[in-house]
Amino acid sequence: TSSDCNRTGQGWNGRFILSSVHPTDWFSEKDDTLWQGVNGKNNPCPSGWRIPTQSEWQAELDSWPADQKNYNGAFASPLKLTAAGGRYASNGLVGNVSTFGYYWASSVDGTYAVDISFSSSSANMGVSSRADGESVRCIKD
Secondary structure: OEEEEEOOOOOOOOEEEEEOOOOOOOOOOOOOOOOOOOOOOOOOOOOOEEOOOHHHHHHHHHOOOHHHOOHHHHHHOOOOOOOOEEEOOOOOOEEOOOOOEEEEEEEEEOOEEEEEEEOOOOEEEEEEEOOOEOEOOOEEO
C-alpha cells in the first residue's frame, strides 16, 4: 500500500507518495506502459521527447571508455549525467547525492523498473522499485 508524505516547506512542495510494501509501486495494479515512447500514457517528457529504453541506455554506457565506467564517464559523456542521488520510496528522503547517479529507463523488469546507475567505482544497468525517485533524461524521438 502507499500513503502521502506531507513535509511542508520542502522544495518538492511537501508531497511524496510513500510505499514500503513489495512491490513498491505507486499503483495497486501495475501498468507497464506509462512511459513507453512519445505517446506513453504518462510520459514525463515534453512533446516529441521520451525516456530512453534499456537498450538505449546500455548503448550510452557502452560508449564510455573502459576506465571511465563510473560517474566520471557519466559526466564526461555528451549527456553530462550527474550523481544526483535518489529519493527513497520508504520514507521520501533523498540519499546518495554526489555519490550515485540513477536515471530511469522506460523499460520494466517484472515488478521493477529498469535504470542506469553509477558511482565512483562502477556503472551498470539495473532495476529499482518503481516508487523510488530517480532522475529522468528525455531524448528527442
